[in-house]
Amino acid sequence: xxxxxxxxxxxxxxxxxxxxxxxxxxxxxxxxxxxxxxxxxxxxxxxxxxxxxxxxxxxxxxxxxxxxxxxxxxxxxxxxxxxxxxxxxxxxxxxxxxxxxxxxxxxxxxxxxxxxxxxxxxxxxxxxxxxxxxxxxxxxxxxxxxxxxxxxxxxxxxxxxxxxxxxxxxxxxxxxxxxxxxxxxxxxxxxxxxxxxxxxx
Amino acid sequence: xxxxxxxxxxxxxxxxxxxxxxxxxxxxxxxxxxxxxxxxxxxxxxxxxxxxxxxxxxxxxxxxxxxxxxxxxxxxxxxxxxxxxxxxxxxxxxxxxxxxxxxxxxxxxxxxxxxxxxxxxxxxxxxxxxxxxxxxxxxxxxxxxxxxxxxxxxxxxxxxxxxx
Numbered sequence: 001x002x003x004x005x006x007x008x009x010x011x012x013x014x015x016x017x018x019x020x021x022x023x024x025x026x027x028x029x030x031x032x033x034x035x036x037x038x039x040x041x042x043x044x045x046x047x048x049x050x051x052x053x054x055x056x057x058x059x060x061x062x063x064x065x066x067x068x069x070x071x072x073x074x075x076x077x078x079x080x081x082x083x084x085x086x087x088x089x090x091x092x093x094x095x096x097x098x099x100x101x102x103x104x105x106x107x108x109x110x111x112x113x114x115x116x117x118x119x120x121x122x123x124x125x126x127x128x129x130x131x132x133x134x135x136x137x138x139x140x141x142x143x144x145x146x147x148x149x150x151x152x153x154x155x156x157x158x159x160x161x162x163x164x165x166x167x168x169x170x171x172x173x174x175x176x177x178x179x180x181x182x183x184x185x186x187x188x189x190x191x192x193x194x195x196x197x198x199x200x201x
Numbered sequence: 202x203x204x205x206x207x208x209x210x211x212x213x214x215x216x217x218x219x220x221x222x223x224x225x226x227x228x229x230x231x232x233x234x235x236x237x238x239x240x241x242x243x244x245x246x247x248x249x250x251x252x253x254x255x256x257x258x259x260x261x262x263x264x265x266x267x268x269x270x271x272x273x274x275x276x277x278x279x280x281x282x283x284x285x286x287x288x289x290x291x292x293x294x295x296x297x298x299x300x301x302x303x304x305x306x307x308x309x310x311x312x313x314x315x316x317x318x319x320x321x322x323x324x325x326x327x328x329x330x331x332x333x334x335x336x337x338x339x340x341x342x343x344x345x346x347x348x349x350x351x352x353x354x355x356x357x358x359x360x361x362x363x364x365x
Contacts, residue, residue: 029344029347029348030348030351031347031348031349031350031351031352032351034348034352035268035352038268038271042263042267042268043263046260046263046267047260050260050261051258051260056260056261060263060264060267063263063267064267064270064271064274067271068271068274068275068278071275072278136257139254139257140257140258140259142254143254143255143257143258144258146254147255147258158255161216162220162252162255163255168213183212183213186213186216187212187213187216190216190219190248190251191244193251193254193255194244194247194248194250194251195247197250197251197254198246198247198250198251200250200253200254
């Protein structure tokens with residue numbers, strides 16, 4: 001294993017080593033390692049982008065671009081940060097650009113669309129009734145709208161904190177700001193969400 | 202315990218509490234504090250509700266052909282290099298890098314003879330433009346082709362799509 005890759009112990013460091021090592025193998029021309037990285041991170045990247053832009057087709061397109069950029073950058077890749085930090089920095093950058101470029105205009109239309117592409121909710125008891133489904137959809141709509149109303153950086157911070165379970169330090173690196181700025185972003189974001197969603201408790 | 206809601210920096214304790222990520226000792230201290238602090242109690246209750254609401258937000262699964270589409274795009278980029286280097290391919294395959302280096306050297310020397318003195322090279326007429334392929338570019342392209350062969354093998358195992 002190359003010296004550049006850190007070998008600290010601990011869950012996060014092991015993940016860093018493995019992903020970084022895979023990426024270094026890609027750099028050396030190993031296509032299978034790129035496939036492994038894709039399999040490992042594809043779902044989280046697509047889901048993060050989906051919740052950011054709230055349009056599944058756009059999210060998949062952006063995720064394709066993320067992995068294409070990873071592939072293109074292999075020759076110059078250096079494991080100076082955790083691989084997922086780099087990956088989500090690319091994803092966040094593309095998502096924010098997409099939102100700024102107005103691709104999010106589809107967002108509101110999408111929010112008002114029917115939800116034919118949404119996954120069927122799994123429930124442990126008997127099959128959900130139409131009424132259950134409608135209640136679920138209405139609640140989901142509220143959540144999506146509440147998140148969509150957050151400023152873009154707050155939205156990204158919340159999604160990384162909640163769904164990717166990232167530490168403040170990693171979110172800070174992705175968003176290129178200080179850890180205290182991240183805490184502040186998250187606090188304000190959760191406060192805003194609390195005022196919009198508390199009634200759902 | 203100092204009231205954690207006073208600044209966003211210290212409110213991380215409340216965020217961690219809502220997310221169920223607070224260690225037992227801090228959780229106990231916060232619980233004790235919340236008995237006398239309405240603001241923190243209210244925040245924690247609200248944050249837990251938000252957390253629960255966000256838990257319910259599922260997104261559609263990734264399309265089954267996501268990988269195929271991605272590899273296709275990579276393939277298209279590689280194809281460009283492949284097309285450019287096709288005339289030189291037999292040389293690379295049979296003779297390897299030395300030949301590529303020799304070709305590049307000859308082309309480079311020719312360019313130097315044509316433009317002695319190291320001054321800026323005036324642009325050639327469009328009709329006479331020649332792409333000079335450096336050895337490292339050639340090697341890179343060969344690597345690309347090798348990777349694509351590997352991708353194709355991977356895709357064959359992943360999908361029954363006869364195209365890939």
